[in-house]
Amino acid sequence: xxxxxxxxxxxxVLGRLGSFRRSGHSFFQRKYGFNKCLLTSSCTDALExxxxxxNIMPDDEVIMPSYxxxxxxxxxxxxxxxxxxxxxxxxxxxxxxxxxxxxxxxxTKAIVVVHYAGIACEIDKIMSVATxxxxxxxxxxxxxxxxxxxGADGIKRxxxxxxxxxxxxxxxxxxxxxxxxxxxxxxxxxFINRSEIIWEKGTxxxxxxxxxxxxxxxxxxxxxxxxxxxxSAFLFAQLEHLDEIQxxxxxxxxxxxxxxxxLEDSLQLIKDKGAKLIAVTPEKNEYILKTIEKTKxxxxxxxxxxxxxxxxxxxxxxxxxxxxxxxxxxxxxLATANGQKDKVYLPVPAVYIINKEGTxxxxxxxxxxxxxxxxxxxxxxxx
Numbered sequence: 001x002x003x004x005x006x007x008x009x010x011x012x013v014l015g016r017l018g019s020f021r022r023s024g025h026s027f028f029q030r031k032y033g034f035n036k037c038l039l040t041s042s043c044t045d046a047l048e049x050x051x052x053x054x055n056i057m058p059d060d061e062v063i064m065p066s067y068x069x070x071x072x073x074x075x076x077x078x079x080x081x082x083x084x085x086x087x088x089x090x091x092x093x094x095x096x097x098x099x100x101x102x103x104x105x106x107x108t109k110a111i112v113v114v115h116y117a118g119i120a121c122e123i124d125k126i127m128s129v130a131t132x133x134x135x136x137x138x139x140x141x142x143x144x145x146x147x148x149x150x151g152a153d154g155i156k157r158x159x160x161x162x163x164x165x166x167x168x169x170x171x172x173x174x175x176x177x178x179x180x181x182x183x184x185x186x187x188x189x190x191f192i193n194r195s196e197i198i199w200e201k202g203t204x205x206x207x208x209x210x211x212x213x214x215x216x217x218x219x220x221x222x223x224x225x226x227x228x229x230x231x232s233a234f235l236f237a238q239l240e241h242l243d244e245i246q247x248x249x250x251x252x253x254x255x256x257x258x259x260x261x262x263l264e265d266s267l268q269l270i271k272d273k274g275a276k277l278i279a280v281t282p283e284k285n286e287y288i289l290k291t292i293e294k295t296k297x298x299x300x301x302x303x304x305x306x307x308x309x310x311x312x313x314x315x316x317x318x319x320x321x322x323x324x325x326x327x328x329x330x331x332x333x334l335a336t337a338n339g340q341k342d343k344v345y346l347p348v349p350a351v352y353i354i355n356k357e358g359t360x361x362x363x364x365x366x367x368x369x370x371x372x373x374x375x376x377x378x379x380x381x382x383x
Contacts, residue, residue: 051079094119110136136163141166178238317367
């Protein structure tokens with residue numbers, strides 16, 4: 001970083017500002033084969049440019065996922081578009097490709113997809129629908145730098161290279177950062193010339209710097225979408241070490257996965273010791289079945305009628321009205337599910353190991369429900 005800030009000082013002295021922006025553009029075009037890249041001051045700005053380039057007008061409809069950040073929708077709403085939301089897939093937050101075509105009308109102008117957390121959408125299917133209906137496709141690839149998609153043809157393509165336009169983020173929460181920054185990728189040639197004009201406040205300033213016109217002027221709408229040279233220098237210092245940064249993140253991810261996997265496997269470790277797992281709940285049987293279906297529980301769940309077991313082991317706790325209301329807002333009616341009227345009770349998690357003779361071999365309970373019995377203690381007390 002110090003090296004690049006030093007070079008930035010030289011550029012300021014020499015009056016050659018813009019070098020780091022151009023280096024950033026070249027980096028992405030060279031490494032990922034993007035057609036044309038323009039660094040922006042945010043991913044939101046990149047999406048605002050996309051909305052202008054697509055000539056989004058009032059009453060146009062734009063299809064996008066319901067599960068996304070507000071910046072995906074705002075640029076199109078600002079142009080007067082009506083947003084048509086599509087639900088997520090069952091196994092991840094990405095847009096459900098199978099639900100898109102039914103929502104297309106004569107007013108539909110574009111489909112915007114989000115590669116949430118860098119996980120690719122079913123982009124083959126979505127591109128096929130967009131092509132069939134003559135719609136533009138925009139990739140919100142804010143979290144998808146250095147992510148890829150292998151299509152039905154077996155070709156591995158970088159996310160952001162498939163749609164007509166794509167937007168990336170270099171916000172401080174992303175893998176590669178510039179504090180606040182973004183980038184518009186222009187894959188459709190018809191948008192290249194105008195994108196530069198919109199990027200430069202609606203002027204043909206870029207063409208002037210290339211010597212294509214003898215002076216520049218105001219020729220279209222636009223804004224000051226380009227980032228400062230300091231921001232671009234900060235970003236480029238990270239891009240120089242992109243592979244190293246990604247490798248370290250993967251190393252950390254693998255460690256988290258390994259440790260969390262142990263927790264996931266803890267139930268199996270207990271079963272391997274010959275123990276029979278039984279969960280006790282005040283939920284009525286019909287709601288227990290829903291819980292099993294939702295959680296894929298692999299153990300028995302016992303309906304504790306009138307909370308006799310919970311009371312016997314002193315783990316039945318009255319829930320305050322505020323908590324009951326919060327559960328209701330999440331579509332969980334505790335009173336109905338538990339068959340309770342005036343007061344609502346839930347068990348605070350407790351673990352008991354009871355042998356065949358009914359003797360308690362191990363007991364763990366803490367009124368702080370966030371604390372749990374250590375798996376190693378449970379295993380150590382199984383005989």
